[in-house]
Amino acid sequence: MTPAAPGFPYDRLRRRPDVEAPNLFAADAADRLLAEIAGDAVLQPGLVVIGDAYGALTLAAAARGARDIRVHQDALTGERALDANAAELGLVGAFEHRPLDEALVRGARTVLLRLPRSLDALAEIATLIAEHARADVVVHAGGMLKHMTTAMNGVLGEVFGSVEASLARQKARVLTAREPHPAAATVLDRWPERSRDAETGLWVCAHGAAFAGTSIDIGTRFLLGVLDQAVPDARAAIDLGCGTGVIASALAASRPGVQVIATDQSAAAVASAAATATANGVSERVTVVRDDGLSSQPDASAELVVLNPPFHIGGAVHTGIAHRLFADAGRVLVPGGELWTVWNSHLGYRAALERAVGPTRQIARNSKFTVTASRKPV
The missing domain is CATH 3.40.50.150 (Vaccinia Virus protein VP39)
Structure with a gap:
């Protein structure tokens, strides 16, 4: 050979x-x-x-x-x-x-x-x-x-x-x-696949490489349960690391006045999120962007950022990506804007969120996950 x-x-x-x-x-x-x-x-x-x-x-x-x-x-x-x-x-x-x-x-x-x-x-x-x-x-x-x-x-x-x-x-x-x-x-040949989630009523569309496929992962589902409390009057929101775009579509479906940017670095995720927005009839108010974090978004441009961060890089457990995404959110939020994050409780992200964004409060917690809101100082 x-x-x-x-x-x-x-x-x-x-x-x-x-x-x-x-x-x-x-x-x-x-x-x-x-x-x-x-x-x-x-x-x-x-x-x-x-x-x-x-x-x-x-x-x-x-x-x-x-x-x-x-x-x-x-x-x-x-x-x-x-x-x-x-x-x-x-x-x-x-x-x-x-x-x-x-x-x-x-x-x-x-x-x-x-x-x-x-x-x-x-x-x-x-x-x-x-x-x-x-x-x-x-x-x-x-x-x-x-x-x-x-x-x-x-x-x-x-x-x-x-x-x-x-x-x-x-x-x-x-x-x-x-x-x-x-x-x-x-x-x-069946992609993107499509399924209706009984609990939320949302259609979820997914290409093969999209995380969680046409199901809603348990961390995102926990966050969705309190999402109505997240900066209710926000007009510009970002679903950061959007995956199949469930959070972006949920925000747009429940808030007629909001414009949502759904962003992910995965080509499969971006294609899935666009299909999910179309399936839920909100594609006119959800803009899907393939991006490395929020590198293409201007400073102080969003009132709300929502994030379910990964804690693996390939096969290795590593929180480096999450910390980069926290910093991106801190830059892109307007003063007084908030980053809502769901994370595995054992990772203890609260101190990192306060450093990257600002004062952080706990919104909800169960046996596995914590949802926090981090407010950018005015």
């Missing part, structure tokens, strides 16, 4: 503008194994890379000589990290960012895929490839063993005639899928 990108400097890759820390890395053994198994196939026309966290797959292929690489990354920070790493390594122009749609995979011969955690996300990607890539497409799908399950083989097996697993190496493995079945993929 031909070594992949001999001497490729994986250790020079960085995660910026995503959170950087000693236990967080821009490349791992799965990236290396995928590149090795794909070998010279990356040099053929029609290379597609999906789920490349910070550019390791794309740039290793580019360093071998691959060009016109079509790349889809769900996270906006991943796109920006890839661009920055490409500039650092002199590989700008070898790839193009694409949305997850038919054009991404049309005519693809080789697909390098970092396996997503969600089986629904994998199913959405697999059906897209099977429907629109070449009949001789080869999909190399890799991940770290701790995040892989045999169910992933089954998902690929629904739309590919052949699925083979590599030997494990450095706790990583690659599944190689061939012989796509376009007819089967057409039957299984």
Whole structure:
């Protein structure tokens, strides 16, 4: 087997503008194994890379000589990290960012895929490839063993005639899928999915990679129970890290005078939130934006920000993203505006919220979650 990108400097890759820390890395053994198994196939026309966290797959292929690489990354920070790493390594122009749609995979011969955690996300990607890539497409799908399950083989097996697993190496493995079945993929193509939540009466729409799918996660549901108390006269609100857009649609549906911005860095979340707003008849008052936090929003522009922050970065428990989002909210709130946050009580975010925004009071608490309101000083 031909070594992949001999001497490729994986250790020079960085995660910026995503959170950087000693236990967080821009490349791992799965990236290396995928590149090795794909070998010279990356040099053929029609290379597609999906789920490349910070550019390791794309740039290793580019360093071998691959060009016109079509790349889809769900996270906006991943796109920006890839661009920055490409500039650092002199590989700008070898790839193009694409949305997850038919054009991404049309005519693809080789697909390098970092396996997503969600089986629904994998199913959405697999059906897209099977429907629109070449009949001789080869999909190399890799991940770290701790995040892989045999169910992933089954998902690929629904739309590919052949699925083979590599030997494990450095706790990583690659599944190689061939012989796509376009007819089967057409039957299984169902995204975005849609479901009506009985408790709230809201329609929830979700693409495969959207957190919680068409259900409402328990933290968001707890926050929704007190949302009517959150700055009732607000006319400009933001659903920060909106996911499927449930909070944004709930605000717009219950407050005819409010304009809501729903923002998330995930392409799947943004597409889901837009579909959720349309399904609930509030799309005229919900603007959905793909953004790294609130980087595109001006200072002192919102009276209310609502947030259910993540506390994982990939597979690692890390609160760095939450602290960045608190700071963003503090900047974007008008004086006297409030950040309403639901968080796992054991994380003890209150001191951080007071530093980033202002005086913080507890609104509600149960056995797992706390809802607080942080007021920006006038």
